[in-house]
Amino acid sequence: MSGSVVDMAAAQRGRGFAREPKPGGDMAEVHAELTGVKRVYPGADGGSVHALGPVDLKLARGEFYSVVGPSGCGKSTLLDVLAGLSAPTEGSILFEGREVAGRVPPGIGVVFQEDASFPWLTVQDNIAFGLRRAGTDAAEVDRRVSYAIGFMGLKDFRKAYPAQLSGGMRQRVCIARTLVMQPRLILLDEPFGALDAQTRLLMGDELLKLWRETGATVMLITHALDEAAMLSDRIGVMSARPGRLIADIRTEWPRERDSRIAAEESFGAITSRLWGLLRDETVKAAGMSGSSR
Amino acid sequence: MKRATWIRTLVVIGFVLLLEGLCRWGVIGRMTMIPPSEMADQLWKLLQSGRYNGHIFETLGNVAVAFVSAVVGGFVIGSILHSLPRARRAIDPFLATYYAIPFFAFYPLLVVIFGLNAAPIILIGFLFGVVAMIINTMNGLDRIPRVLIKTARVNGLGPLRTAWLIKLPSAAPQLFTGIKLAIAYSFIGVIAAEFIMSTSGLGYSIAYAFNNFDNRTMYALMLFIITLVTIVNAFFHVWERRIMARRGQ
Amino acid sequence: MRQFFDSLVFAAVLVAIWQGLHWFAGDIAIASPGVTAERAMVLLGSPSFWGHFRETFSALGYALAIAVLGGMTIGLVLGLHRLSGEVAEPILVSLYSLPKITLYPLILLIFGLGMSAKVAFGAIHGIIPVAIFTMGAVKTIAPVYFKTARVLQLSRRQLVATVVIPAAIPELVSGLRVGFSLTLLGVLIGEMFASQRGLGFLVMNAIGTLDVPTMMAVVLLLALVAVMISAGLLYLDRRLHHRVA
Ligand SMILES: Nc1ncnc2c1ncn2[C@@H]1O[C@H](COP(=O)(O)OP(=O)(O)O)[C@@H](O)[C@H]1O
Ligand SMILES: [Mg+2]
Numbered sequence: 001m002s003g004s005v006v007d008m009a010a011a012q013r014g015r016g017f018a019r020e021p022k023p024g025g026d027m028a029e030v031h032a033e034l035t036g037v038k039r040v041y042p043g044a045d046g047g048s049v050h051a052l053g054p055v056d057l058k059l060a061r062g063e064f065y066s067v068v069g070p071s072g073c074g075k076s077t078l079l080d081v082l083a084g085l086s087a088p089t090e091g092s093i094l095f096e097g098r099e100v101a102g103r104v105p106p107g108i109g110v111v112f113q114e115d116a117s118f119p120w121l122t123v124q125d126n127i128a129f130g131l132r133r134a135g136t137d138a139a140e141v142d143r144r145v146s147y148a149i150g151f152m153g154l155k156d157f158r159k160a161y162p163a164q165l166s167g168g169m170r171q172r173v174c175i176a177r178t179l180v181m182q183p184r185l186i187l188l189d190e191p192f193g194a195l196d197a198q199t200r201l202l203m204g205d206e207l208l209k210l211w212r213e214t215g216a217t218v219m220l221i222t223h224a225l226d227e228a229a230m231l232s233d234r235i236g237v238m239s240a241r242p243g244r245l246i247a248d249i250r251t252e253w254p255r256e257r258d259s260r261i262a263a264e265e266s267f268g269a270i271t272s273r274l275w276g277l278l279r280d281e282t283v284k285a286a287g288m289s290g291s292s293r
Numbered sequence: 294m295k296r297a298t299w300i301r302t303l304v305v306i307g308f309v310l311l312l313e314g315l316c317r318w319g320v321i322g323r324m325t326m327i328p329p330s331e332m333a334d335q336l337w338k339l340l341q342s343g344r345y346n347g348h349i350f351e352t353l354g355n356v357a358v359a360f361v362s363a364v365v366g367g368f369v370i371g372s373i374l375h376s377l378p379r380a381r382r383a384i385d386p387f388l389a390t391y392y393a394i395p396f397f398a399f400y401p402l403l404v405v406i407f408g409l410n411a412a413p414i415i416l417i418g419f420l421f422g423v424v425a426m427i428i429n430t431m432n433g434l435d436r437i438p439r440v441l442i443k444t445a446r447v448n449g450l451g452p453l454r455t456a457w458l459i460k461l462p463s464a465a466p467q468l469f470t471g472i473k474l475a476i477a478y479s480f481i482g483v484i485a486a487e488f489i490m491s492t493s494g495l496g497y498s499i500a501y502a503f504n505n506f507d508n509r510t511m512y513a514l515m516l517f518i519i520t521l522v523t524i525v526n527a528f529f530h531v532w533e534r535r536i537m538a539r540r541g542q
Numbered sequence: 543m544r545q546f547f548d549s550l551v552f553a554a555v556l557v558a559i560w561q562g563l564h565w566f567a568g569d570i571a572i573a574s575p576g577v578t579a580e581r582a583m584v585l586l587g588s589p590s591f592w593g594h595f596r597e598t599f600s601a602l603g604y605a606l607a608i609a610v611l612g613g614m615t616i617g618l619v620l621g622l623h624r625l626s627g628e629v630a631e632p633i634l635v636s637l638y639s640l641p642k643i644t645l646y647p648l649i650l651l652i653f654g655l656g657m658s659a660k661v662a663f664g665a666i667h668g669i670i671p672v673a674i675f676t677m678g679a680v681k682t683i684a685p686v687y688f689k690t691a692r693v694l695q696l697s698r699r700q701l702v703a704t705v706v707i708p709a710a711i712p713e714l715v716s717g718l719r720v721g722f723s724l725t726l727l728g729v730l731i732g733e734m735f736a737s738q739r740g741l742g743f744l745v746m747n748a749i750g751t752l753d754v755p756t757m758m759a760v761v762l763l764l765a766l767v768a769v770m771i772s773a774g775l776l777y778l779d780r781r782l783h784h785r786v787a
Contacts, residue, residue: 080443083447084446085443085446085447103446103449104446104447104449106449108447109447110443110444110447112440112443112444113440114438114440115438115440116438116440116441116443116444118441118459118462118463119463119540120462120463120465120536120539120540129448130447130448133448133449133450133454133458134448134449161539161540162540163539163540
């Protein structure tokens, strides 16, 4: 990511992803709430897989929340359930005060772990996909797509197809496609999992910038402890499957921050605290891996 | 790729010239085969005289009907089976061994049922092509990444728009394979059926010329079919390439 | 187990449709499943049927041997040599979709009536799909295998015998399955016009004498044998693919 992206973002502030601030919104307002959420999958040969929960979780409007946990512990399941992509077996989910049931409510955007770019569409058509489906008028689509393309550093690739892009660039296309919809809650499932360590750091900075600019609530799922420690206001630690939230850690970072906070003393403290909590769970998960799929 | 195209053209030209030479020098007897140049010459005359236009259009019409119904029918049946896993598992062994059944043996039966008209011919072409389309449709639908379906739901698409905007383009590579097989099989089915038992069409005309020792007409018509099939294939090949090239495949 | 039961149900549905067609079209057009089965039993008890049966399946055997050996050789060469493969692939695909029945007169003019024409006709049907599948199988072998072979200083022959063929075997079996079906088709079509022996001839002969039950019984037996062989190959195919995947 070059400096020019930052400049441009600054220059375009107020015309980009940002929405009108809601009058009377206070910072502690609960944006999404999960109560007693459990998810059990039907397993092979008649059995069942208890993947998640019970989980209780409140996301405050505008906060940056991360979830860490050993692989296979139910993180993606948590995201699917919160987004309305799959129904919880038990419990209730509220988004902006309304029950999430069976369908994805408008206002939630999701960036998936896997590459979800459409190989048959160009970069700009990929990014415009959701807007066009929603019937946004053409001029507005153009404006938002151009802004997102600039912000994500995809200027030279507007007309390219995903096959011509690297994995990191494809993930940026998917992030841009989510952002142009101006979601109020952004869910990201290990979005940088496939990237190299340096690119991850830079993408993390971009994500922070986006978060500040849009004022959206962010829930980031990751298995990288340093990533969680660096980006979040608050971190939830999940147990081995069935995933439950076993700790809640506040970082107390200032809102204006970037990857350089890794040099701070408390960064090391947070990371090692996370590892202390997760080590046992990871051992459990690894030991169990023989029996799970 | 460019180089391969050149070499391929040269290979084909070389092969035709070789045949020409072998026929002219009598290595291949005139009773067996006439030189390609004479085939082309005769074909030109036949086409100009318009004597075979009726047969040609009839065959092309039959192929077109068989092809379109195989593609549409195969797509619809494939999609339905894909959404009914239990039925699909039950029918799978039948689909997998389907092409081992010698269809043309059924053709006389169909003639007995439908009479000596276009219906059994088209039906053979259809039966031959439809299963290739069914199998490839299911294959394509199987391979749609789950994350794309989730993306459709995040964007609030209903089942129909998901099918049209996500599933169809995502399954396109396998659908192309099905379409190409369906066109090949419709040609094979229709012309073979005409050849076996019919009173008109290109297959019939070749059989008729053969039985009447009219080698010139026979080879001219064979050349016509070979050229026609090659052109149709090349057309689909280019179309597929166009679409798939962007996707880096 | 449930799946096997479901398949049986589906087979029963097919037989029911057959019976329905029989009621609808009448005796002259379609023999009922019962009558057909009876006639099939009679045929199975008659030595002359077995003569025709042997004729067809020995022609199939020769044709298949030619198609498989020839097709695999062509496919191996084209798969290992990139440029040749690129040159040949569209030609092979074109030949595959050609109605080979139009070449029948040519085959007859070259081979005359009889066994060799049938074998030749079966072989030209089967050889191309086998070649296409083999070429595809060889081309999709992971490049790292070839690199490993080079590091191990394998000769060209060792490469083919110890790397290429084992790696490509699952695909080769798929190709064999398609090749088998088309070769059988070729042999039967051959017998339908220009032969006094074989199951294809029996079918045409029965049509000529308006003996619908015999015709259907022959087709049924033929289909059963073909499906059984194909199912065997399918089983092998699935097992091999399973092992790899
Ligand atoms: N659709 C499904 N059907 C059955 N089991 C599933 C399904 N999705 C996930 N699981 C199981 O649920 C558990 C949690 O999966 P997931 O939420 O993907 O974990 P994570 O994202 O933390 O790696 C795993 O054991 C997984 O095998
Ligand atoms: Mg996951």
